[in-house]
Amino acid sequence: SKLRMFVDELPDMPRIHGYEVVNGVYKPKLLKIGMFHKKWKFHRDIPATPVFAYGTSKQTATVPGPTIEALHGVSTYVTWLNHLPPNHILPWDPTIPIASPPSKTGIPTVVHLHGGIDEPESDGHSESWFTRNFRQRGPTWTKKKYRYHNVQHPGTLWYHDHAMGLTRVNLLAGLVGAYVIRQPNVELPLELPYDDEFDRPLVVFDRSFRYDGSIYMNSTGNNPGIHPQWQPEYFGDTIVVNGKAWPYKVVRRRKYRFRIINASNARFFKFYFTNNLTFIHVASDSAYHERPVILKEFLLAPSEIADVVVDFSKSQSDSAILANDAPYPYPSGDPVNEENGMVMKFIISKHEENDDSKIPKELIRYPSPGEYHVAKTRHIAMYEYTSDIDEPTHLYINGKPYEAPVTEIPKVGTSEVWYVINLTEDNHPLHIHLGLFKVLDQTELVNEDEFKDCMLKHNDAVKCQVEKYARGEKVEVPAHEKGWKNVYKMMPGYVTKILVRFSFIHSNQSYPFDATAEPGYVFHCHVSYYYLFFHFLVLAFVCICM
Numbered sequence: 001s002k003l004r005m006f007v008d009e010l011p012d013m014p015r016i017h018g019y020e021v022v023n024g025v026y027k028p029k030l031l032k033i034g035m036f037h038k039k040w041k042f043h044r045d046i047p048a049t050p051v052f053a054y055g056t057s058k059q060t061a062t063v064p065g066p067t068i069e070a071l072h073g074v075s076t077y078v079t080w081l082n083h084l085p086p087n088h089i090l091p092w093d094p095t096i097p098i099a100s101p102p103s104k105t106g107i108p109t110v111v112h113l114h115g116g117i118d119e120p121e122s123d124g125h126s127e128s129w130f131t132r133n134f135r136q137r138g139p140t141w142t143k144k145k146y147r148y149h150n151v152q153h154p155g156t157l158w159y160h161d162h163a164m165g166l167t168r169v170n171l172l173a174g175l176v177g178a179y180v181i182r183q184p185n186v187e188l189p190l191e192l193p194y195d196d197e198f199d200r201p202l203v204v205f206d207r208s209f210r211y212d213g214s215i216y217m218n219s220t221g222n223n224p225g226i227h228p229q230w231q232p233e234y235f236g237d238t239i240v241v242n243g244k245a246w247p248y249k250v251v252r253r254r255k256y257r258f259r260i261i262n263a264s265n266a267r268f269f270k271f272y273f274t275n276n277l278t279f280i281h282v283a284s285d286s287a288y289h290e291r292p293v294i295l296k297e298f299l300l301a302p303s304e305i306a307d308v309v310v311d312f313s314k315s316q317s318d319s320a321i322l323a324n325d326a327p328y329p330y331p332s333g334d335p336v337n338e339e340n341g342m343v344m345k346f347i348i349s350k351h352e353e354n355d356d357s358k359i360p361k362e363l364i365r366y367p368s369p370g371e372y373h374v375a376k377t378r379h380i381a382m383y384e385y386t387s388d389i390d391e392p393t394h395l396y397i398n399g400k401p402y403e404a405p406v407t408e409i410p411k412v413g414t415s416e417v418w419y420v421i422n423l424t425e426d427n428h429p430l431h432i433h434l435g436l437f438k439v440l441d442q443t444e445l446v447n448e449d450e451f452k453d454c455m456l457k458h459n460d461a462v463k464c465q466v467e468k469y470a471r472g473e474k475v476e477v478p479a480h481e482k483g484w485k486n487v488y489k490m491m492p493g494y495v496t497k498i499l500v501r502f503s504f505i506h507s508n509q510s511y512p513f514d515a516t517a518e519p520g521y522v523f524h525c526h527v528s529y530y531y532l533f534f535h536f537l538v539l540a541f542v543c544i545c546m
């Protein structure tokens, strides 16, 4: 029988402050956040599910983990502690490059703050993993106590596991959480909803469950002769928001702000309201827009963030269902069904109320790309090689696999123009650590096959005269994605031109840390599935050591 929807109330995850107030002065704080094996109720009628959960204790650990509230200008220190058992609760595949503890026991984990602009030692490099009690550590591991500087612009980030080859299963097991950087002197004057009650993260992901409540993940690989268990993509039929399947929330007739994080491995969401309510998009990924953008629907790739205001006083009806209509895989997979096409329900109070929050005309103005000197232009071509001994295909960047030495070495504080050429069949949400970027344009390739042949031979977009091919249809960058982002959807068969700013901190601030130190940074596709980092470093491959 089918699960009933909208029977569990939407939780607000516990909030942990990453700072303290001592004699009226804000001081950095050291948090200890563990990863625990426990059971979690995803739905009234699903038996409790074994999960891995972040929390300050096993008892209080949640899926998603606690929301960390940080304050601009005050560092938050976190010691992430692995309390996980020797064996994983989900199938994983040892035949793909993976964080591999020499003793073969223990679950490698490492935490990345997605959207954070921080020193490399605290970036959660995929090879900086560690097992329970730090007993075993990956090759780039340097320290236990991570420092998040919080000197970047205010906005929404999220933390998630980032271990080589295990990211996809560690995320599926529950290792995700929201992180908000607040800067009251800049944000309060905007008068957006900002109090805990009216400003909430919504962490959305898809899962499938067995009758006994455990998370279902197909344990046969797409090509079991080579990789017995590896499947590059994961899709579940149950949509989970803040740890509950298709929850409901009772709301007042006023504005709310939702920081929507797509924490799925592979599912894109195209969100809309069944009763025509609109979304007032105020920030995308971690950065505010200059002006709010009003939308009836929007597409959110894995790892992207939409920070939106919803004004329930505009609702004609007493309830509104947040729904999804993105095919999976996106864009050319199956259409959604009755289950994965539903997300959650809002039950709207009938009483009118005074709402003193506002939607300002102007939000925050950041420097525009033209204000930066372009230090370098690069071509980044993504493609897959198929071979009889390795299926599914590996993703390569400029012909190099993830394991290849670092290729791109931008200088901190500079800006570059990248032409990202997607020669694969899929839409890849490209994520860059340490930097923010603006999408300038997206242009379709003509005679793509001819260009691809050349690239397969020479791995050199300039030599292959990419400009000769990049002259098809131009796609407008949607208004709500024109700002500074850290993830963008690279359309297959297109060249996407982006301006990347390495270490985009507030306009004139200098870089507060030594970015040339080990272990460096990565950029990668955030669809869970490619070779390595599936969710993360998926495409990644190339470390940006700065």
Ligand code: C2O
Pocket (backbone or CB within 6 Å): 112, 114, 160, 162, 303, 431, 433, 522, 524, 526, 536, 537
């Ligand atoms: Cu969301 Cu490299 O990460």
